[in-house]
Amino acid sequence: MTEIVVWAPRASRVRVRTGGDDLPMRPAPDGDGWWLGPDLPPGTDYAFVLDDSDQARPDPASRWQPHGVHGPSRVYDQDAYPWQDGRWRGRDLTSAVVYELHVGTFTPGGTFSAATERLDHLVGLGITHVELLPVNAVNGVWNWGYDGVGWYAVHAPYGGPDGLKRFVDACHARGLAVLLDVVYNHLGPSGNYLPEFGPYLKSGRNTWGELVNVEEPAVRRFVIDNALMWLRDYHVDGLRLDAVHALQDSSPVHLLAELAGEVDALSKAAGRPLSLIAESDLNDPVMITPPPAGYGLAAQWDDDVHHALHAALTGERQGYYCDFGPLSVLAKTFTCAFLHDGTYSTFRGKDWGRPVDPAATAGWRFVVCLQNHDQVGNRAVGDRLPELVPPALLRVGAVLLLTSPFTPMLWMGEEWAASTRWPFFTSHPEPELARITAEGRVAEFAEHGWDVRQMIDPQDPAAHREAILDWDELASAEHRAMLELYRALIALRAAEPDLHDADLTRVAVDYDEDARWLVVHRGRFRVAANLGDSSAQLALAAREVVFSTGAVDLALDSITIGPQTAAIVRV
Structure with a gap:
């Protein structure tokens, strides 16, 4: 049996509606707006009726809404499920x-x-x-x-x-x-x-x-x-x-x-x-700084790393990408986590953020990505990265992400370069709300500089259908090849401590802005990425090519890396 309770300080009378009856509730002895009701067995549907209204409302703390958010709640026994994970000891975010x-x-x-x-x-x-x-x-x-x-x-x-x-x-x-x-x-x-x-x-x-x-x-x-x-x-x-x-x-x-x-x-x-992982737009390490100086969360999303990678790969500079794209920006985010750490943000029109202390902040505390639900879904048509860049640059992006000093995150389907879009979708039953949602979304996208002419109505069931992953794509050789690349990179990251080392003080980045190449120093390894359209010769003494997405030639004191190619070499 579960005692029905509710915090309703705005009501002068509260009843529980269940089984066709309205049962009175009583104020809690210590007040504070709490109301106490009857004990109900699991599986019982119930709702609250406030004051003299006849409208029944679901429990604000309902554990089960089998009839939707407007229908009655159902009593749920949290202890009834027979858990099988007794030996599970959890995993932190460090690797x-x-x-x-x-x-x-x-x-x-x-x-x-x-x-x-x-x-x-x-x-x-x-x-x-x-x-x-x-x-x-x-x-x-x-x-x-x-x-x-x-x-x-x-x-x-x-x-x-x-x-x-x-x-x-x-x-x-x-x-x-x-x-x-x-x-x-x-x-x-x-x-x-x-x-x-x-x-x-x-x-x-x-x-x-x-x-x-x-x-x-x-x-x-x-x-x-x-x-x-x-x-x-x-x-x-x-x-x-x-x-x-x-x-x-x-x-x-x-x-x-x-x-x-x-x-x-x-x-x-x-x-x-x-x-606890914060999504924060503030670029403020207070989120992950231990108390009393900070809030003491485990990690936070780092959009600046995403923006630096996305803009460098795609060339997009609209909206919040306007300060991103140069390889100098990518170098800063890979060593300092944030681009805007007290610097001027053109998109916001003000100075933004606070600096990270690389010596005191582990890189794994920053969750980074090439794609996520926001960065795909908040585009006008929900187009993924494979629509924006050629496969060769997708592979370069994957290498940079999965050898970074941060916690990498993949967006579902990314590992096989899924072609399905992921547009914004809703299924509000109320026609007026559906109209307002669609109009508001168009206005929002237009304000950010997106072309909204091909945008699908979020309420159109086709928007939801379009977003569903097509697992049959894995039968394609091209998609399987991308999947194998992701598998190999993740396995290499796990096997080589230098490639998941989260010490930001040990990361350095060399780059040539005009030739569009960069080299990330990761312990005994160098991650070389050529984003340009021509081969690049890098002054780099490498003993072994550990991984490559294209042509790489070793010489005594240099390597030559093909266009739109990334390589991980041991020095």
């Missing part, structure tokens, strides 16, 4: 290779069960951590996941709470850690009934909507308890915290620091590493 995937488009089945059938592919690739885009309850059937309103409930079309547990169990059985993307900076546009219960939101807006009121103690607890739930009850190994720069908190102890402290305590109690 991680992360694979980001969206459950709904990773396979045609679009469920946890279907995704499980592809886990052996990830093991064979050399992946250590699977990162899921948000899986909490959202409006409609398909969605990226960032329109979540049921923060505690697992999206029913994916397989619900037991489906997620089975997926995590299956990952752990294969030695894969699981990271989960969670969103605490905003709520979705439909199904958000939280303001009817209490002050979950406060005045002001960020990019995606009204601000979450994390300075209110009960809301703060709502966020922290949610994070602990995923780590404790679902055995997830870490959380990627979406857009933490949109969390406005003037509390003496920032929400992120408080969360990191409680997660560290849970990690010690559970006997396995638990990682």
